[in-house]
Amino acid sequence: GEDVEQSLFLSVREGDSSVINCTYTDSSSTYLYWYKQEPGAGLQLLTYIFSNMDMKQDQRLTVLLNKKDKHLSLRIADTQTGDSAIYFCAERNNNDMRFGAGTRLTVKP
């Protein structure tokens, strides 16, 4: 199985908050990342968090890290239709970058 796991789908209404969850297995991972991929495009780095942090906030994005449970989440406040995309969680240890399968976020008007 994959080392990084995410639920495959999430659907929310415009204006609501979205929470995308991720679990990882490598406790030696020092940084964890969230990437966004829109149809036909590459991966856009959204944010990343160092493993000694619990939380990082950047405008509408909040990342929470529970290192004990190896659980990472991305909260998008006031979700907009333009946030519809696939969101990948990734962990990195040296050269080895491992991606989750991606969560497809659908935002309904």
Next chain:
Amino acid sequence: DTEVTQTPKHLVMGMTNKKSLKCEQHMGHRAMYWYKQKAKKPPELMFVYSYEKLSINESVPSRFSPECPNSSLLNLHLHALQPEDSALYLCASSQETGYGNQPQHFGDGTRLSIL
């Protein structure tokens, strides 16, 4: 807009053709990467270049041949590809390899179709 530029955006080729994918970055990054992404799947690492030297080859078939002419450019030469090689090919770069705090920045990819 991405700071990693890939050309062409789309490529259709036959199994006997030879073509090349190109990637360019001007962020001063010394590590560059090729990934392959199939539909509805995460990217899979193919090659890593560090300071213009190939440091990782993830058991990629020899019909894919990477080249790093200088620190800003990365090519992927294609020859005798198979239909299953049809995918989105993503290039990425980072300041260094081996340091987790150096995020990888991705291009928009080349969508490759093999007839």
